[in-house]
Amino acid sequence: MGNGIRMVAFDGDDTLWRSQDYFDAAQLEFEQIVGGYVDVTDARVSERLYAFEKANLAWFGYGVKGMALSMIEAAVEITGQRVSATDVSRIVGLAKDLLRHPVELLPGIRDAVAAVAARHDVVLITKGDLFHQEAKVRDSGLADLFRRIEIVSEKDPATYARLLEEFGIAAGQFVMVGNSLRSDIAPVLSLGGWGVHMPYHTTWSHENEASIDAGSERMRSVHSPAGLPEAVAAISALADA
Template structure:
């Protein structure tokens, strides 16, 4: 039987909705650029994605990095023709995204409570510190977690550090999340377990991963209510 000591949960699009607001922000951004560019030109979306990718090491993940990348893309795509008024509108898109409500996914509170009754649980989320802390506080879930980690990246090095600080071997750890790239693959590579709960929309950069179709120690659920029973199944292996 698997000796599971700790269970980790991702935040964005695992506990609460997030990517929906980013997609709306991108749509609003495109509507501003429609005054300068042909929206049928798919290079516009690709330009923003590549700008965000390039800026990750400078601005990190989150709304602020997205907003700065939008401003940079707008200036470049319009050959510096975009007006100060429209740049201000882009900034307001970012401000609105930072202030969006925190809506929990259906059944997630009950699932987290059920897991917390038998395991120590840790929230591991990445992004802007201020924004993540605000969402955690507004979620009403903070008191359920024994530990909360807001990190700049979710890779093998980050998970290895967290597991060392928790005093647990990777084989005794299960990570629950919507992103195969950030939540599941690094933990699997370290020898841990993953419970993948796909969200209906995923940021393009989060779809890039190296996992195959048949991955040991990886389970998939479709709704939060399946998390406790899937965890029980892992423990029985």
């Protein structure tokens, strides 16, 4: 292992295991519930739900519980307070189903993480509801691969800077692997670190609110876990140089 890259961090949701698919399915069911009261298109249900979710991040944070509370608040407003107790209960049921969904690893991800871990210290940095994320890590069967597991409330430059200080490494010695440009890549690049972007086929709108030069020498993009070891090796070679 060279003297450049000392640590590689992996995101959890939609990088190691499927997540957004379940949220998308829950939103479709939510729209069907609200559709019993209003025209979903005319009422801009999807757009208005996202507005509630975004506004509530400061209060509820990320994850299922914040989404459920935002759904209830949105349903009350969109239906003009006509949403029934039965339908509010159905929305709560959507949240419980999300919390119970199985952890399904992305194909090939364990081998990819293990290959990177053979050359570098690897850690897991994921955000969201503490209990839910702890359960996902436990059920994933991947915990043994990581030197440390960090569950944070936000992924921004301040959070990464704090973690780097705790890890005792410089940003230039750190690589972040994830599906979200906003949460996984942009903050790390802004600190002088490195990123490997592995897009997922569906992404929450909030995570798309970032713009990065695709040609940045500090970032690589891959389309599947199979490409991760090579991408990290290429970054490591640049860092060593």
